[in-house]
């Protein structure tokens with residue numbers, strides 16, 4: 130059993146590779162396919178795998194331990210997930226319209242949002258989580274994560290996608 134907070138942190142490291150790739154891409158002439166794959170990664174992994182586990186599994190457990198949602202760290206994290214999804218939606222739109230400059234600008238705003246979001250989770254919220262989630266709660270949350278992931282580890286495949294995007298941006 131992998132510690133559930135370790136699982137979320139490992140997912141952050143994978144997401145950061147794509148943020149690195151997008152930052153490099155903004156300075157280069159990347160093909161449309163790069164952005165299509167990056168946006169699919171963000172929707173499927175950052176949002177569909179990672180934020181989904183935080184929102185549906187982790188945050189409710191933290192609330193039962195007295196960490197507030199309204200006017201508290203959980204509400205802030207959820208609000209930032211919503212803002213991130215809006216950025217991804219606008220990036221898809223800019224890509225569809227072929228507006229490269231606006232796409233790069235939007236992607237850099239997304240990267241800045243996600244970097245500070247991940248830092249707050251790693252350094253504050255997840256440290257609080259480690260303090261309050263103990264014993265059986267750890268095992269229950271790990272089981273819930275496993276179920277949410279469909280009883281398979283989605284990280285290895287998405288890590289390969291992230292590596293490929295970063296390699297492509299580095300060599301462009």
Ligand SMILES: [Fe+2]
Nearest residue numbers: 179183247250
């Ligand atoms: Fe996260």
